[in-house]
Amino acid sequence: MAKNRKNQAAAIRFGPALKASFLCLLIGGSGIGFVWEKGQNYQLGQQIHQREVRLNRLQADNKQLDDQIAFLRSPVMLDRRVKELQLGLAPMTPLQVVRLVEPIAPPPTSNPPRQLVQRTGSRRTP
Amino acid sequence: MTNKKQIRRAALLLACLGAAFAGLGYRLVDLQILCHDELRERAEQNTQREIWRTPRRGDILDVTGNILATSVPVKTICADPSLIGNLQPVVAHALAPLLQMNESDLTIRLTPRIGRNDKGETVTNGLHYVRLAKNIPEDTWLKIAATMSDLTFGIDEKKLSRDNRAFLRNLREHAVFSEPDQMRVYPNGALASQVIGFPGKEETPVGDHVLAQIVGRDGIELSLQKQLSGVAGWKLTEVDRRQRELVAQRDEDVHARNGLDVVLTIDAAVQHIVETALAEALQKHTPKSITGIVMRPSTGEILALASLPNYDPNQPNTITPETRDRVITDVMEPGSTFKIVVVSGALNNGVVKLTDQFDCEHGHFAFAGRVLHDAEPHGILNVEEIITKSSNIGAAKIGIQLGAQNLYDYAWNYGFGQRTGIPLPGEARGFLYPVKDWSKVSIAQIPMGHGVAVTRLQMLYAMGAIANGGWLMRPMIVNRLQEHDGSVVQRYAPERIRQVISPKADAEIIEALKTVPTKQGTAPDAALKNYVVAGKTGTAEKVEHGAYVHGKYVASFIGFFPADNPQLCISVVMDEPKEGYYGGQVCGPVFRDIAERCASYLNIPPDANLATNSPALAVESRQHKF
Numbered sequence: 001m002a003k004n005r006k007n008q009a010a011a012i013r014f015g016p017a018l019k020a021s022f023l024c025l026l027i028g029g030s031g032i033g034f035v036w037e038k039g040q041n042y043q044l045g046q047q048i049h050q051r052e053v054r055l056n057r058l059q060a061d062n063k064q065l066d067d068q069i070a071f072l073r074s075p076v077m078l079d080r081r082v083k084e085l086q087l088g089l090a091p092m093t094p095l096q097v098v099r100l101v102e103p104i105a106p107p108p109t110s111n112p113p114r115q116l117v118q119r120t121g122s123r124r125t126p
Numbered sequence: 127m128t129n130k131k132q133i134r135r136a137a138l139l140l141a142c143l144g145a146a147f148a149g150l151g152y153r154l155v156d157l158q159i160l161c162h163d164e165l166r167e168r169a170e171q172n173t174q175r176e177i178w179r180t181p182r183r184g185d186i187l188d189v190t191g192n193i194l195a196t197s198v199p200v201k202t203i204c205a206d207p208s209l210i211g212n213l214q215p216v217v218a219h220a221l222a223p224l225l226q227m228n229e230s231d232l233t234i235r236l237t238p239r240i241g242r243n244d245k246g247e248t249v250t251n252g253l254h255y256v257r258l259a260k261n262i263p264e265d266t267w268l269k270i271a272a273t274m275s276d277l278t279f280g281i282d283e284k285k286l287s288r289d290n291r292a293f294l295r296n297l298r299e300h301a302v303f304s305e306p307d308q309m310r311v312y313p314n315g316a317l318a319s320q321v322i323g324f325p326g327k328e329e330t331p332v333g334d335h336v337l338a339q340i341v342g343r344d345g346i347e348l349s350l351q352k353q354l355s356g357v358a359g360w361k362l363t364e365v366d367r368r369q370r371e372l373v374a375q376r377d378e379d380v381h382a383r384n385g386l387d388v389v390l391t392i393d394a395a396v397q398h399i400v401e402t403a404l405a406e407a408l409q410k411h412t413p414k415s416i417t418g419i420v421m422r423p424s425t426g427e428i429l430a431l432a433s434l435p436n437y438d439p440n441q442p443n444t445i446t447p448e449t450r451d452r453v454i455t456d457v458m459e460p461g462s463t464f465k466i467v468v469v470s471g472a473l474n475n476g477v478v479k480l481t482d483q484f485d486c487e488h489g490h491f492a493f494a495g496r497v498l499h500d501a502e503p504h505g506i507l508n509v510e511e512i513i514t515k516s517s518n519i520g521a522a523k524i525g526i527q528l529g530a531q532n533l534y535d536y537a538w539n540y541g542f543g544q545r546t547g548i549p550l551p552g553e554a555r556g557f558l559y560p561v562k563d564w565s566k567v568s569i570a571q572i573p574m575g576h577g578v579a580v581t582r583l584q585m586l587y588a589m590g591a592i593a594n595g596g597w598l599m600r601p602m603i604v605n606r607l608q609e610h611d612g613s614v615v616q617r618y619a620p621e622r623i624r625q626v627i628s629p630k631a632d633a634e635i636i637e638a639l640k641t642v643p644t645k646q647g648t649a650p651d652a653a654l655k656n657y658v659v660a661g662k663t664g665t666a667e668k669v670e671h672g673a674y675v676h677g678k679y680v681a682s683f684i685g686f687f688p689a690d691n692p693q694l695c696i697s698v699v700m701d702e703p704k705e706g707y708y709g710g711q712v713c714g715p716v717f718r719d720i721a722e723r724c725a726s727y728l729n730i731p732p733d734a735n736l737a738t739n740s741p742a743l744a745v746e747s748r749q750h751k752f
Contacts, residue, residue, distance in 0.1 A: 041374040042372070042374065044373075044374075045371070045372055045373030045374045046370070046373070048373045049370075049371055049373050057264075060199050060264055063196075063198070063199070064198070066193075067193065067196055067198065067311065067313065070192065070193035070196070070313050071193075071313040073192065074192055074193075074313055074314045074317075074394060075192070075314075075317075075394045075395040075397075075398040076314045076315065076317055076394075076398055077313075077314075079398060079402075091722070091723050091726040091727065092726050093655075093656070093726065094656045094657075094725060094726065094730070094731070094732040095656065095732065097729065099731060
């Protein structure tokens, strides 16, 4: 009996130790995971915020460039530039415009054109 | 003995611990239950932020997509004087050049003024902050932020206490901040300014915030305010100790719905042509005002609408009552241009034919106790010649023949005495009195354009009806509403109001109007080289304090071309011109200038019968080979 007890006390109980370790790891891991996830959330939030700021900035820049194009294309601006640069441009007169009359297509005939008939027939004798 | 003493000590310790736990428990109950609401509110104030998102105001574009009005994101620079302590001079010295402000003024503005608000709380400068500058570009704000963060105060901060260091850090980071805002910009300056209008700012309190919004004060900016303004959005979120947003804690995130873009029927190039021509005429004839309108008679679309003097909406100080849109707000006696109403009505009713003759009494016609005059004496004139020579007596006799009720009906059907419905604010009705209120001489006066008051727009649309086969059109100034990406939300179609005269009568009156811009007519200077023009002159004495004023005239010319296939209808009106005052004399050349340049820009084919002297015949002849 005593021998058995001695033997038992000296024996390493792997089962409970493993269970305890696993439990500790689980709790510790959960804690670390929770903190990591919170950290990730925060970091991703900051990235989203930075991207939103960047997007707004880009949209504002885009708008500014659009406005610049609009200003440069405006008739008032173009007229002013033409006068400043003394390009000698003047409005065209109606008689300087060549107007081409669309040729009137011939009305469709009921019989197929002769050329088509010949081609159809030529398939028989290569 | 020892046991008893130990037990007592233990009991005492237990009692102390119990009391401590009880106190702690009470404090917990106090914090969690009794003071819960108050503490929760304070916590939310510290962390929660409700951020309003102002919608971007829609652009106003011309029919070809040129931007006439747009909104630019800018910053309003604010400061919290309570965070600056006594360092105002240093901050003012750093910021004054960037804000383009006087340094001493800025120092005064940065000095805290302590007061109490409605709740009895001590506040600085009423709103906790002061506005230093508005409409600051984003780039300038970035420079201001960089200047603030690099601010040095000439002291070794390492030797300062923790509190002082925190104060300086807070000053750099939070004392000066910006609020997003937008500024209305008009890239073309004064071009079409009276159509577009000008903006103002309105601040609407929303909760604890003040939402600044651009609102229209005149023109399209005012009449389409609802469509342009959009709907505000908001973001309910939390911030950390350093006021950085915790994105994961966002509760609500509703984007603002931007305003719609308004596409006008105005063509910026045509508008520029008109304004340039009017400016030249303004310089030459120095009238009190001059107006010009260009419209497409077949649709009622207005391509240009200008009134000089005008204003630059980018510079609010240029806006005065004199710069109002006289085309729709001012009424005048039309003078001879009104003869188109009586003559077309009489032709339509079959009361007269173009060849019918009238005795024009050699310039003096006594009627109902009054003597009517012509500018030049005429004898016998047919109806066409009455239009050609613009005989008042001839028109009066046609009016008498047509009858008072018919004359009134035609005037009403042409749209006089009622608003045209153009979506611009401040349109006048004009005056067209019912027949029962007419005096005996009215039947002779109204045909020559006296005793009625019309707007310049009404007169143009009456002429437009003649150019459009007798159909009166609704004025169109807005083509469509669209999203910023170009997708159309609403498109406006041309609207016929009524047919005033038959096509036959219309063709006859056009034949008569073709004779006006000729050597025999009253407006030879309005004739175009490559197009047949139909039009009518008008010269009306001005009425002041209920009496005609000799020497003050309103001169006008309204015409359309090509006469047989009208593409454009143009009105030019001058108020009190100098160096001549007859409509054909002063307004005719302006009409011609506008018409020639518009025809060139819009590539309107010349009239075939006038194009015989074409220099490009050699090229044109080749087209027959195709």
